[in-house]
Amino acid sequence: MQDEERDNGLENLFRKKLEENEMVPGDNLTGRFMLRLGRREFLRFNPSRFNIYYLTAALAGVTVAGLMLFSGVHEEQEILQPEAHRETTTAVTELPGGQAPEPRETGEEAPSSATVAGNLVMEEEPSSPQPEAEPGRETVIIGGDAGGAMITLSAIAPVSQPAVTTAVTALSLEASAASGCVPLHVTFACNATDKSKVLWDFGDGGSSSECNADYIYDIPGKYPVILTVTDSGGRTTTASTSVEVWDRPGASFEVIKNDQWDEGDKVTFINMSTGAIDYLWDFGDGTFSTLPNPSYRYEHMGTYDVTLVAWSAEGCADSVTMTDLFTDRGMYIRFPNAFVPNSGGPTGGYYNQRTDEAAQVFHPVAAGIDTYNLKIYSKTGLLVFESNETEVGWDGWYRGQLCTPGVYVWKVRGTYRNGQSFIMAGDVTLLNY
Template sequence: MKRMNKDNNIEDRVRTEFEGYRVTPSKSLWGRVLRKMRWIEFLQFSPTHLNIYYLAALVVVSAGIYFGVRIHTPDNNAHSPKTSLELGKASSVKSSEKNSDIIPAKISSEKQTEKPDRVVDIHKKGKEKTTYGDNRAEEKKPFDTVQAVDKTEAKQNAGENYPPNEIPLGRKITETTGSDTKTTELSPETSPDEVLPHVEFKVLPKKGCPPLQVRFINQSENCERYIWTIGNKPVVFQNEKTNYIFEKPGTYIVSLTGANRQGQKDICTDTVTVFEAPKAEFEIYPRHATVPETEITFYNNSKNATKYLWDFGDGHFSEEAEPVHHYSSEGPFNIVLKVWSPQGCKDTFVVKNAFENSMYYIRFPNAFIPNPNGPCDGYFTEAPGANEVFHPVWKGVSEYHLQIYNRKGELIFTSNELQRGWDGYILDKMAKPDVYIWKANGTFSNGKPFVRFGNVTLIKKKN
């Protein structure tokens, strides 16, 4: 109890001693305390002062307004020229509106002529040099040979103004190769690096007779890959110049499709016409005629032909459709018929040795087998397989004489009749099997003489 009283007295005494004193904190300590109190207050929602909830709502609303306006506003920079283009004279714009990619110009009713503000001239060797309207120059590294000009043309109507987003834009790329210059106009959505493909090819010739060989020459530009089709059939051509042979007549549609790196395509079509070919053919009448006695008729069986040329093989010719010809001498003769269609297509038909089996001749066998039953006096029949009498086969023979000799040179048989030969008997007795010599001479029906000779073997028939 005494301890408690003692402590209470000390506390009361301290209070008494320091009563009236006030401790003031330092500025740095008081600043840290105030910032901490304000941060705690900012993180708590209160409708009377700014806090984190108000700030978050403001950010969301501002972002919505920004993106909404950007979506509905055309991008003026989308069509701004690249470094390889020339920005030409711009159309009239309002003085209050400003566009970083278009140079405002005053439009009058008269056509104005101004130098371009920037011209890009690119060469294979050297550097790219860009010249500006104020004589400034800029150099860049070289790349493909292209000279590009970009023009912005305004409507030439006096007093007519356009908003910046509606100024008509026409951009062009000019490519120069030697003395040839080609200009490609780009749409506002196309950049200079996305040049549209241009497909073109030549067909030489475009029509003709089968088999028709056609040469295709690919003259396309700005394409990375190609697809050829002839009719409905895809065809693979390895080179820019390729030959193709059309065998059958008809009209063929040839198409070439080309695509650039961006997948943009262009197509070119042409036609090839193959004419129907004629067919030459003829018959000879009579089929087994004897020349020069018989007059020969040629029957023309050709198709799709309107022009003819006959070569009779004896130095005579004819342009008639079905000529009649008389040969002045014997011979095999090669007959040639050439025909042409209305379009000039040609065909040829040849008959070689046309009268080989119908001209004058006389031929003898080289062996025979006599009849063992006895002689027949040399008269024979032309039955199939009959070979018991030695006699000739002939045509156009008017005179005839046959002689047969043995090995000793002795004459053993003679005949002046074509229908009578040697039956192999001498004085009604069969000659021994051996080789005998024969000789024949005479005259053909046209008066031409002939001489033939040879040997024949007599074969004894086995029992």
């Protein structure tokens, strides 16, 4: 009992002492207490309060949404940028030395561009100096590091659907000649596949659907040649070049000599050629001259065939020969190299001054002829005309049909009135009518 009273006394004494002393908590005690309490509540799941479980779910949702948004933007950019999805056909050709040009990679940015038919875009890279082409061979420089300009035809996929890239064979063309004298025969070639449709436009109204085509230009001029190839997928590519055709000169001459010629007498040759700048005379005795109008003395009597060759500024040539100069006595035969037939109908081959002015009938200019036979053949060997009279020429018709413009071959044989025989051959161009 005493012990209990003593304990109560001590308790009352301590309580009194404590009541006399005021205990003031520190400034940060409440803040630290609330922070620890809030942290404990944040880590505890409570449906009515925001806690770590809600934060984790929110971060997961944001991450998924971000991934979906990034994926959608990437796909949209692929559709909106056609340069990343394009079907490219590169037109190239053979370079001198057999080197093939390197095509430009698909999607490479070009310095300039020009829109062509349909949805094709032609991109051209500035060219470096072009290499020299092989003589007598047309080379189209459209690509490569060795020189020239790269021509790229690109079919851009529509933006409304994913682009699908298909490999297309590079298109090239070749021409056996870029220029020449009329009639000019040119062989064209391309590398189109068997399933492709080919169309050549030769520039003078002629065309062909063959990949390897032969063509004859019979009228002087400069012609653009365009090759169009459509593949099995409907894509169209083109390549082009040009061909220049030069006219030939007309060689002709007359002779001034004494009717009673004696050894040592001078013979004067009068040049009547047209469209020529250079000449070569062959006097028939091993002597030559390049003068336009030479004079010559033959030391001995004999049989001399005099030939004149005339060249134009482009190098085109024509020739004419006067056979047996001194026994000619007005005996000769010569033929033109082209004529334009009358498209209104056949004339029977009879000619006069009016038809000669229009060059409508192919016939000889002759004198002193005793016998005569002229035959004319097409390039396939078909005999289209024959005559035994110098007064009857070819009007360009065959069995009631006007012959196709082009080159025909003629051959004539006969005798002069002095009994000397002659055989001559050549070609004549039937021009467009």
